[in-house]
Amino acid sequence: MPQPQLTPPEAPPFDRHTRDERVHELTGSQFDVLVIGGGITGAGIARDAAMRGLRTVLVEKGDLAAGTSSASSKLVHGGLRYLEQGQVGLVFESVSERHRLRQLAPHLVRPIPFIFPIHNKKPRPLWQVSTGLFIYDTLALFRSYKLHRTNGAKKTSTLEPGMTTEGLSGSVLYYDCMTDDARLTLETARGAHDAGATVLTWCKVVGFRTHRSQVCGVEAVDLRTGDVHGIDARIVVNATGPWTDRTLGLRGDRRRILRPTKGVHLILKRDRLPVNHSVCLVSNDDRRVVFAIPWGTRVVLGTTDSDFSGDFDDVACSAADVDYLIALANQYYPDAHLVPGDVLGTYAGLRPLVGPAEEGLGASQVSREHTIQIDDDGLITVAGGKLTTYRRMAAEVVAVIARRLKEEGFHVGGCPTGSVLLPGGTGIAYRGQELITLGPGGLEAERELEGVLGRGTVEHLQETYGGSWLSVAERAAEDRGLGSPIVEDLPYLWAEVDHAVRTELAMTLRDVLRRRTQLEIRDHAATCAVAPAVAARMGALLGWSDDDVTAQVADWERASGPSMAWASSEGQ
Ligand SMILES: Cc1cc2nc3c(=O)[nH]c(=O)nc-3n(C[C@H](O)[C@H](O)[C@H](O)COP(=O)(O)OP(=O)(O)OC[C@H]3O[C@@H](n4cnc5c(N)ncnc54)[C@H](O)[C@@H]3O)c2cc1C
Numbered sequence: 001m002p003q004p005q006l007t008p009p010e011a012p013p014f015d016r017h018t019r020d021e022r023v024h025e026l027t028g029s030q031f032d033v034l035v036i037g038g039g040i041t042g043a044g045i046a047r048d049a050a051m052r053g054l055r056t057v058l059v060e061k062g063d064l065a066a067g068t069s070s071a072s073s074k075l076v077h078g079g080l081r082y083l084e085q086g087q088v089g090l091v092f093e094s095v096s097e098r099h100r101l102r103q104l105a106p107h108l109v110r111p112i113p114f115i116f117p118i119h120n121k122k123p124r125p126l127w128q129v130s131t132g133l134f135i136y137d138t139l140a141l142f143r144s145y146k147l148h149r150t151n152g153a154k155k156t157s158t159l160e161p162g163m164t165t166e167g168l169s170g171s172v173l174y175y176d177c178m179t180d181d182a183r184l185t186l187e188t189a190r191g192a193h194d195a196g197a198t199v200l201t202w203c204k205v206v207g208f209r210t211h212r213s214q215v216c217g218v219e220a221v222d223l224r225t226g227d228v229h230g231i232d233a234r235i236v237v238n239a240t241g242p243w244t245d246r247t248l249g250l251r252g253d254r255r256r257i258l259r260p261t262k263g264v265h266l267i268l269k270r271d272r273l274p275v276n277h278s279v280c281l282v283s284n285d286d287r288r289v290v291f292a293i294p295w296g297t298r299v300v301l302g303t304t305d306s307d308f309s310g311d312f313d314d315v316a317c318s319a320a321d322v323d324y325l326i327a328l329a330n331q332y333y334p335d336a337h338l339v340p341g342d343v344l345g346t347y348a349g350l351r352p353l354v355g356p357a358e359e360g361l362g363a364s365q366v367s368r369e370h371t372i373q374i375d376d377d378g379l380i381t382v383a384g385g386k387l388t389t390y391r392r393m394a395a396e397v398v399a400v401i402a403r404r405l406k407e408e409g410f411h412v413g414g415c416p417t418g419s420v421l422l423p424g425g426t427g428i429a430y431r432g433q434e435l436i437t438l439g440p441g442g443l444e445a446e447r448e449l450e451g452v453l454g455r456g457t458v459e460h461l462q463e464t465y466g467g468s469w470l471s472v473a474e475r476a477a478e479d480r481g482l483g484s485p486i487v488e489d490l491p492y493l494w495a496e497v498d499h500a501v502r503t504e505l506a507m508t509l510r511d512v513l514r515r516r517t518q519l520e521i522r523d524h525a526a527t528c529a530v531a532p533a534v535a536a537r538m539g540a541l542l543g544w545s546d547d548d549v550t551a552q553v554a555d556w557e558r559a560s561g562p563s564m565a566w567a568s569s570e571g572q
Pocket of ligand 1: 038240
């Protein structure tokens with residue numbers, strides 16, 4: 001039975017002021033565990049360690065989820081592809097975690113239906129795909145939201161009327177889960193903070209501290225002030241995702257653990273690519289499965305998978321990526337006549353896959369399993385894995401830490417994260433397909449706010465903030481300005497900007513436009529138009545000068561511009 005998140009009463013606000021105060025307190029402090037990297041892996045480790053009572057610090061060079069953890073396909077899934085590759089253990093672990101995460105964060109991990117259509121018996125005959133889905137349901141111990149169903153061609157075309165019927169022999173309907181990757185990371189880091197961890201964003205680790213040949217901390221630059229701080233810790237964990245090898249390189253280590261591959265997603269209007277379900281599209285060129293996933297008024301189309309050797313801080317969609325994905329969507333939805341100009345936004349990230357390039361595998365064949373390495377100098381490195389399995393990976397890493405500390409005479413308890421809800425998971429539950437507010441007066445308050453804000457807005461706030469939705473909704477209902485959308489046609493309200501700054505550690509304009517909301521990728525052009533106003537609102541809350549506001553807008557344009565730069569080479 002899931003338990004509410006443990007919140008020590010003294011947990012200060014999760015905001016910039018607390019972060020700045022914690023930076024000032026670093027001198028002379030000694031932590032048990034220091035985690036480098038504020039993606040889902042690092043956040044998961046920090047939360048687990050802090051909840052076991054360890055003095056924990058998380059150090060991230062950008063915003064939370066600034067790396068791969070805001071660039072995934074947003075699926076909490078077993079992965080049919082891994083089943084095809086025979087990675088049964090990974091699929092079993094993933095579907096078990098899918099089940100658990102639905103309980104721990106019902107607002108963030110929601111079941112959605114998928115259609116896997118078979119045209120011209122590709123990639124496999126219908127009966128084989130259906131058998132695969134039976135194994136998938138079995139590995140999930142039949143706890144999927146609904147079990148899979150096999151449909152003939154006629155039923156398939158009623159389910160997906162826009163899809164081509166040429167060569168269609170039928171489809172399999174099955175369920176997996178969708179999440180908001182950046183918010184899953186944010187809530188996990190927030191959980192770490194609530195359990196007593198120090199969370200330092202915008203602090204970059206530039207070197208390691210050693211004592212008698214053992215790693216005993218790091219040197220980190222506060223990117224807001226330029227000050228360098230030494231941070232001491234008994235145990236240091238490298239959880240820097242695609243940057244893993246670079247972090248190892250900070251102490252002269254030339255090993256290559258990773259083979260990062262690039263994945264790109266496009267965002268289109270739903271009325272331009274009319275999918276009723278998440279549809280699995282199989283490329284004729286490389287037999288990869290690409291998903292077209294409904295996302296409110298939008299569709300997320302992706303992903304590509306190609307080796308990458310450029311600047312890890314500058315990964316962007318190319319014209320070739322757009323052409324590949326658009327051609328595949330047109331193959332399945334020929335009447336859509338999609339063109340690159342239909343793309344409203346894009347995002348790209350690097351998969352931190354374990355395995356050197358020399359192995360001669362295609363990018364899609366490299367394993368999604370993770371590895372935990374302990375070096376002679378005591379540094380622990382965790383690499384690989386998936387968003388879906390982050391909690392299990394974190395538990396394994398903290399078990400290693402616990403064994404090490406035991407040798408030094410410390411007792412560390414067992415893993416609590418399997419049964420303690422993420423912060424937004426409290427006070428909310430599903431009634432059928434609908435999220436509802438629990439607790440005395442919950443439903444009444446919900447009905448009242450629905451009358452002011454509308455059902456669609458209430459649903460959006462519940463799915464975004466879980467049990468914390470009421471405070472955002474109340475602010476939006478009190479003030480007409482705060483209750484209006486930032487961009488017409490997208491659900492985000494001005495009240496969410498305030499909430500992000502006050503309680504979600506949003507410190508820059510891009511934190512809000514890309515990760516607290518996903519405005520930037522849902523409609524880049526419209527976001528360009530509202531960016532100055534959002535910066536001004538943040539500035540009023542954070543005490544920015546006019547020059548600061550202008551600089552924030554310029555920084556956002558510089559950082560987000562490359563996501564649409566391909567359009568100039570397409571002659572858009
Ligand atoms: C295209 C794509 C689609 C995917 N789809 C899915 C999916 O649908 N489902 C799923 O389960 N998984 C998916 N994944 C995999 C999943 O997204 C990743 O496994 C996961 O996000 C990796 O998280 P991480 O924390 O290890 O890395 P990251 O999120 O990249 O975090 C590493 C962090 O370390 C920080 N850092 C680096 N160097 C330093 C330093 N010197 N000092 C301080 N901080 C530093 C970085 O800024 C970064 O924030 C996908 C991946 C990709 C690329």
